[in-house]
Amino acid sequence: MDRTEAVAPLTRPGPAAPGSADPAAPVITLRGAALAYGDRVLWRDLDLDVRPGEFLAVLGPNGSGKTSLLRVLLGRQPLTAGSLTVLGRTPRRGSRHIGYIPQQKSLPAHTMLRARDLVQLGMEGHRWGLSLAPGTIRHRVDELLASVGATPYADVPVGRLSGGEQQRVRIAQALATDPRILLCDEPLVSLDLQHQRTVTTLVDRRRRSADTAVVFVTHEINPVLGLVDRVLYLARGGFRIGTTDEVMTSSTLSQLYGTHVDVVRVRGRIVVVGAPDAATVHVHAGGANGGGRP
Numbered sequence: 001m002d003r004t005e006a007v008a009p010l011t012r013p014g015p016a017a018p019g020s021a022d023p024a025a026p027v028i029t030l031r032g033a034a035l036a037y038g039d040r041v042l043w044r045d046l047d048l049d050v051r052p053g054e055f056l057a058v059l060g061p062n063g064s065g066k067t068s069l070l071r072v073l074l075g076r077q078p079l080t081a082g083s084l085t086v087l088g089r090t091p092r093r094g095s096r097h098i099g100y101i102p103q104q105k106s107l108p109a110h111t112m113l114r115a116r117d118l119v120q121l122g123m124e125g126h127r128w129g130l131s132l133a134p135g136t137i138r139h140r141v142d143e144l145l146a147s148v149g150a151t152p153y154a155d156v157p158v159g160r161l162s163g164g165e166q167q168r169v170r171i172a173q174a175l176a177t178d179p180r181i182l183l184c185d186e187p188l189v190s191l192d193l194q195h196q197r198t199v200t201t202l203v204d205r206r207r208r209s210a211d212t213a214v215v216f217v218t219h220e221i222n223p224v225l226g227l228v229d230r231v232l233y234l235a236r237g238g239f240r241i242g243t244t245d246e247v248m249t250s251s252t253l254s255q256l257y258g259t260h261v262d263v264v265r266v267r268g269r270i271v272v273v274g275a276p277d278a279a280t281v282h283v284h285a286g287g288a289n290g291g292g293r294p
Ligand SMILES: Nc1ncnc2c1ncn2[C@@H]1O[C@H](COP(=O)(O)OP(=O)(O)OP(=O)(O)O)[C@@H](O)[C@H]1O
Pocket: 037, 042, 060, 061, 062, 063, 064, 065, 066, 067, 068, 069
């Protein structure tokens, strides 16, 4: 259980996006983008603009290339074809303009680093905090911990925190450099509904208060249904992009999966029935499963 649900507002605007004078200009631009490992095409012909403050949910079955897309955006994985600019430039590793919440793995119980140490590392990892006075760093770390409601356990070793508490600390760490883009890799996995709501609220508040673009990889759309601007659905080497209502339909997903899929709405939730969950289909470059907008 989290020790508190109280969160302080996140109101710090991020630094101006380099490479663009237009505050509404896309922060991520992919054109004709493809990623393949050997002859296995994860996705191709991907055109995508993500704008400041946008919440893009990335959905798809296991192995469809969701994490790989984040790795591309982080500059850790080159595209096989096409182009990518992030904040007007080719992405490079370690950019302080990108906050990253990696796929959740529980931190080992013996980890002695405290919550505040992890957040400080988020600043220093980008060499951003090093030029700041120690008092300023401490103040900023306190501010970040407060912003995610983690003040009560700021000095507790993170290995002793619950999954939900650790996730809050990871969010604070990802926000340590006031990023313009926040990449989240399944941050809701293994969290109960209450903690899922806490995490999605924190991420949503960040994008609304600081215009941070959010790329949110998730297996389940329902926890973010009310927040999502657009969905990018990856499957079988193809994709669909659009609003939730455009993408999450029986006809769109049936076309994407190449088999009949039912998408039904029950009590405000979206239920997908019949999608091959482990769609590890090998699609070759000349195959018939290319992506495209619905
Ligand atoms: N460096 C690599 N070299 C070769 N294959 C890779 C590499 N990285 C990932 N893959 C493979 O590419 C596929 C897509 O992996 P990725 O982690 O992007 O999928 P995902 O959609 O995030 O899956 P999951 O939902 O299971 O996390 C997987 O089958 C994975 O084994």
